[in-house]
Amino acid sequence: MNCWTRRQFGCLAGAACLTALAPRVAKAQAKSRVVVIGGGIGGATVAKYLAASAGTIEVMLVEPKPRYTTCFFSSLYLAGMRSFESLTHGYEALAQNYGIKVIHESAVAIDPAGKTVALKSGAKLPYDRLVLAPGIAFKFGAIEGYDEAATEIMPHAWNGGPQTELLRRQLDSMEDGGLFLIVAPPNPFRCPPGPYERASLVAYYFKQYKPKSKILILDAKDSFFEQDLFQDAWTRHYPGMIEWLPGQFTGGVKSVNVKDLSVKTQGETFKAAVVNFIPAQMAGELAQQAGLADQSGWCPIEPTSFESKLQPGIHIVGDAIQSGEMPKSAFLANSQAKICAFAIAAALTGSDRFAPHLFNTCFTFLAADDAVSDAIALAPNGNTIKISEILISEVGEDAELRRQVVQAANGWYTAFTHDVFG
Numbered sequence: 344m345n346c347w348t349r350r351q352f353g354c355l356a357g358a359a360c361l362t363a364l365a366p367r368v369a370k371a372q373a374k375s376r377v378v379v380i381g382g383g384i385g386g387a388t389v390a391k392y393l394a395a396s397a398g399t400i401e402v403m404l405v406e407p408k409p410r411y412t413t414c415f416f417s418s419l420y421l422a423g424m425r426s427f428e429s430l431t432h433g434y435e436a437l438a439q440n441y442g443i444k445v446i447h448e449s450a451v452a453i454d455p456a457g458k459t460v461a462l463k464s465g466a467k468l469p470y471d472r473l474v475l476a477p478g479i480a481f482k483f484g485a486i487e488g489y490d491e492a493a494t495e496i497m498p499h500a501w502n503g504g505p506q507t508e509l510l511r512r513q514l515d516s517m518e519d520g521g522l523f524l525i526v527a528p529p530n531p532f533r534c535p536p537g538p539y540e541r542a543s544l545v546a547y548y549f550k551q552y553k554p555k556s557k558i559l560i561l562d563a564k565d566s567f568f569e570q571d572l573f574q575d576a577w578t579r580h581y582p583g584m585i586e587w588l589p590g591q592f593t594g595g596v597k598s599v600n601v602k603d604l605s606v607k608t609q610g611e612t613f614k615a616a617v618v619n620f621i622p623a624q625m626a627g628e629l630a631q632q633a634g635l636a637d638q639s640g641w642c643p644i645e646p647t648s649f650e651s652k653l654q655p656g657i658h659i660v661g662d663a664i665q666s667g668e669m670p671k672s673a674f675l676a677n678s679q680a681k682i683c684a685f686a687i688a689a690a691l692t693g694s695d696r697f698a699p700h701l702f703n704t705c706f707t708f709l710a711a712d713d714a715v716s717d718a719i720a721l722a723p724n725g726n727t728i729k730i731s732e733i734l735i736s737e738v739g740e741d742a743e744l745r746r747q748v749v750q751a752a753n754g755w756y757t758a759f760t761h762d763v764f765g
C-alpha cells in the first residue's frame with residue numbers, strides 16, 4: 344500500500360517542484376496538516392477559510408469530482424431558467440489563490456488512531472486534524488423496489504450533476520398531458536423547501552410547454568416547510584395543476600415498479616410519465632462506515648467547534664450532521680464551515696476563537712418572477728444548536744417585493760458560490 348508523506352506529496356503537486364523542493368519541504372514540515380474530505384459546499388468552505396486565515400496550516404481537499412454542480416438552483420435548470428453550466432464550479436481558484444492541494448480521489452477509510460485517510464488509489468494521507476463533509480447518502484431499500492439501479496429510471500436528482508440532467512431529459516421528452524410524480528421524503532432531509540420548490544418550477548415549465556400535464560406529490564409527511572406560501576402560489580400560478588397528498592391520507596408509499604413507472608401507496612397505485620423519487624436520507628457513506636454517525640443515521644457534533652462527539656480530532660460539517668434546530672442547507676453548511684475552520688485554526692495555531700453565530704437564508708422560487716425567502720439566526724445552546732431569530736415571507740405580499748426577492752436570489756447565488764469556490 345502506498346503512503347504519501349508530506350515530502351512526497353510536495354513532489355506530486357507539480358513538475359516545477361524539483362528546483363524549489365528543499366525550501367518548500369522544509370516549510371511544509373513545520374506546518375500542521377488538515378485534510379478535508381468532500382469538496383462540496385461545507386468542505387470547500389472549510390478548506391478555503393483555513394488556508395486563507397492560517398498560513399501555518401497545510402490544507403488538502405479530497406474530492407473525486409473534477410467539477411461540482413450545485414443542487415441549489417437545479418430546479419431552475421429543470422424549468423429551463425438556467426443553464427447546467429451556470430450551476431457548475433471548478434477547484435482551480437482554491438488551488439491557485441489559496442494554495443490548497445486538491446486531490447481528485449475518493450477517501451475510502453479513516454484511521455483515527457493512526458491519523459491517516461486512505462484513498463481509493465491506495466495512497467494514505469497523514470493528518471493532524473480531519474474534516475469530513477460528505478453530504479448525504481440515500482436509504483435504498485427502505486421502499487420496496489427503490490434501489491440504486493432504480494435511480495436511473497426514477498431519478499432522485501437530490502445530488503447535483505448527472506441525476507439532474509437525467510430528470511431534465513425525462514421532462515423534455517414527456518408528452519403533454521402526462522403525470523409528473525414526486526415522492527417527498529420523511530424528515531430530516533436536505534433542503535426542507537426543495538421538493539415543493541421543484542413542483543412549483545416544473546409547473547412553471549409545464550404551464551408554458553405542456554399545459555395539460557399534472558403534478559402529484561406523494562409525501563411521507565403530513566405538513567411541510569412554508570406550506571402556506573407554496574399552496575397560495577400553486578393556487579395563484581398553477582390552478583388545478585399540482586396536487587399534494589400527505590402521508591396520513593395515502594398511508595405512505597409502500598413500493599415502486601420501475602418497469603411500468605408506478606408507485607404504490609397503502610390503498611392505491613399511481614402510474615406516471617416521470618417519477619422523481621426523493622428517498623429518505625442519512626449522513627454520507629464514509630461517515631457511516633467510519634462510525635461517525637449514531638443510530639439516527641446522522642453525525643452528532645460539539646456545537647462550538649463541529650468536532651465529532653464520537654471521535655475526537657475529526658470535525659464534520661454540512662448536511663451529514665444533525666444538531667438541534669439546524670436545517671440542512673448550503674447556506675448553513677458554509678456558515679458551519681467558517682466556525683469549524685476558526686476552531687481548528689485556534690486549536691492548531693493558538694489563534695483567537697470567536698463566539699459562534701450561525702446564519703441561514705434560503706431563497707425559494709415559486710415562479711420566474713415570484714420568490715420568497717426565510718432568514719434564521721442560530722447559536723449554540725448547551726449541547727445543541729437552537730434558532731434565536733427567524734424571519735419568513737408572508738402570504739399576500741406585494742408582487743413587486745416578490746420580484747425583488749428573485750433579484751436578490753440571483754445575486755446571492757453569484758456571491759455565495761464565489762465565497763465557496765472563488
Ligand SMILES: Cc1cc2nc3c(=O)[nH]c(=O)nc-3n(C[C@H](O)[C@H](O)[C@H](O)COP(=O)(O)OP(=O)(O)OC[C@H]3O[C@@H](n4cnc5c(N)ncnc54)[C@H](O)[C@@H]3O)c2cc1C
Nearest residue numbers: 381383384385414415449450477478534661662672673674
Ligand atoms: C433541489 C435542491 C435545492 C436546494 N436549494 C438550496 C437553496 O436554495 N439554498 C441552500 O442553502 N441550500 C439548498 N439546497 C441544499 C444544499 O444543496 C445542501 O445543503 C448542500 O449542498 C450541503 O453541502 P455539503 O457540503 O454537506 O454536501 P455536498 O454539497 O453534497 O458535498 C458533498 C461532497 O462530498 C463528496 N464526497 C462524498 N463522499 C466522499 C468521499 N468518500 N471522498 C471524497 N469526497 C466525498 C461529494 O462528491 C460531494 O462533492 C438544495 C438542495 C437540493 C437537492
